[in-house]
Amino acid sequence: MGTLGMSELVIILLIVIVIFGASRLPQLGKGLGEGIRNFKSSLKIGQDEDDKDKDTSKIESSQES
DSSP: OOOOOHHHHHHHHHHHHHHHOGGGHHHHHHHHHHHHHHHHHHHHHHHHHHHHHHHHHHHHHHHHO
């Protein structure tokens, strides 16, 4: 089981075109792009919150000393 070659990708693309039709492909691409963008955004927000929590705990521990 290796990586997908060009011929496999072309076959997958043809199957997608047959199933969804050429007119729906831009809509599917847009939806997929928005989903990926939202996922990355939520990861960044979660990471920012973790960083804030770490900064807050460092400040609290330095004030207690």
